Amino acid sequence: MLEPIKNNWRILLLVVVVLGATVALFAPQFGPQTAPGEDAAEAQQGITNLQYGLDLAGGTRVRAPLLGYTATEVDFDGDTPDDVARAVADELDGVSARDIGAVPEETAVEVTDPSVSESEFRAAMDASGYAYDDVRSGVTQETRDVAQSVIEGKINEAGLSGGSVQQVQSLTGEYFILVEVPGEDRSDVIDLLEERGTVQIDIAYPTENGTAIQEEVLIQDHFEDIGTAAQSDQGTGAYVPVTVRNTAPEGEQSPAHGFQQAVADRGFASAYNTNQDRCDYSENPDDVSKPCLLLTVDGEVVNSFGMDPDLADSMASGSWATDGGFRLTTTEFSEAQTISINLRAGALPADLDISGQGTSRSISAAQGENYKNYSLVTGILAVFAVAGMVFLRYREPAVALPMIVTALAEVYALLGFAALLSYPLELAVIAGFIAVVGTGVDDLVIIADEVMSEGEVNSKKVFDSRFRRAFWVIGAAAATTIIAMSPLMVLSLGDLSGFAIFTILGVLIGVLITRPAYGDILRRLLTVR
């Protein structure tokens, strides 16, 4: 009973791998991960579980560094990060402490205001008196991590499924943020990324010389809870319900109290007495008659509003801060949505330099579909070419046919792996598949020639010794291919790591599974019993 299994285990292993690949390709359990709000059927592209990357499905990839300079090995001298940041900011014109990051864990101080040049930053560091080792371009690890999670948040908030964000390092040590969003075109993705998304609330109030503005009464950090955008229940317009944080470190005023104080100081309660009282900032921004709240996104006023009399009164009496809730109103629903995204996802801690040092690639869905079909046709024709050559050379179906079938099984197993790993197929991966068919058949030719040389194969023993000899060459050749491809796997050369990964995987599957199986098949067909 066990004897046939023992004798044919190599073929059985190949069958098992092919079955496994079938399961990975078609069983719904191995389907692609679904994005929030997407069901399994939507996530699946085509009848298989295969995922298609940018080249074959369309989409946009952007790779760009975060702008800034970082001073390394900074001696903080026992000062708190805030003190250090303030001290450095004071030495730079027009730069607030928010654009300076001091990270004690990395002993680094960074500037993220793009208008500051390297020499200006050096001068500021020198003037601030903190010792440092050197200034490099780029930002700190902490800032990169924050940027990564902010971009992830933005992508999720905007409902773009399948997007990914990673940090990659170039050979020269520079860090880049790599963003891939399938199915979206370039301008949409770049708009989403380039919006620094700084949302803040200012107060405009009347003075003798026209409108004055108190800035940053509320900023992103001050919010404890941000609701989703909702349609206003009365009339047009939309709003985002928010709650302002009422906690603060020892000895500091909480943001809610600060906001309440500012509103009371600017006289909202006396200006707004009935529901008819309106803010007139939009009509005459330079000369307002009443104090107004201004909602600004990236420095631009997107909406101005007055205040409900009850709310203004509760702020004046000081009871509002304990609850801290109010509504940011807008005229358009989409505007409310943007504000909600920007508030929740937060602002990017530094600018992404997409147009300067960035690299982007964008492919329309239709183009991706074309590429998919073309590469399929190319692959099939390449396999036919190989099959034709093999038939011409051996003129014996018993040798040639299993060769073609084995080579195809190898590609099929690789596709199974791709589905299992949810590795998105790209053009480069397809090229890897074709390369695998090429090397695969090469090795099968070695096996066939070796086994059939020197006359009849008349026993298992003769076959085995010849097969082993052939295998030494195959193993050596496989090892060189793997060595040659491995640098590509780790170096950041874009698509090519996919090519390398699948070529190496293909060679491994070939050497360990399919090529030994071909040997067994050939033995059964050739051994004289």
Add this chain to the structure above:
Amino acid sequence: MVAIEVPEVNYTEYSNRQLVAVPLAVLVLALAIIGGWYLVTGAPANLGLEFTGGVELRIADDGGDVEQQIETAFDREPDAVRSIPADDVYVVTFRAADEDPEGLANDLSAQADAAGLSTSAIDQVSPSFAADTARTAIFGVALAFLGMSVLVFALFRTFVPSIAVVASAFSDLVIPVAVMNLLGIQMTLGTIAALLMIIGYSVDSDILLNNSVLRRTGEFYESVSRAMRTGVTMTLTSMAAMIVMAIVAALFGVDLLRNIGIILSVGLCADLMNTYLLNVSLLRWYKFEGVKR
């Protein structure tokens, strides 16, 4: 039906010097072309977008005189406009501007939109990133070659046969680069992948030959012709796949696959010559004269 028969070469008619002369002459010529290229253009090959920086747009050809529109649409002269009939697409390439690389892709894509051209893909590569990619690519190829050499020496543990494999692999890499220059093919990431693939492919037949001669019993010429029967079949099969891939991908305008196809075809051709002229003569010298010393 036509059958492929690998011809038997009668090596005894030629001296080692004669055999080595051809591949060495080709190698020297290839190196001269690359060197000349470097002196004239400042780069050893025609560098593609990925290594120079710039913007490439694919513009859909929806009938009409798209080519004329492309000429007038942009405020910069395109460096290249290529038509891909099978895909109804024009590929328009702009090199990175030295003076002002900022926002090039945005401007160009806006200009294309304004002219009513529909863009199906945009690639933008910044010059600094491109320079970095070039360095990484050279490093990668060098590392792969070094790794291969070390492995070959470890496998055969004798100097002459090992250096024969390494030398022919080197020549297999250099010749396609020279041919690329002559054919006007640009060096891209795809061609780098193809060059690394050549290292993998070409070493196969060299290892087969060395193995047959050194590790197996039998007379030298018999071993060579046995290895040759297998090796030539292998190389021709791979070449068939690559030529078909190059032709089909060129028709469809899938540049990456086309470039890989062309480079590998040329590289495998070079490998036939290097393995069965250079490598064989080095092995023969080693077997008949080198061992005695």
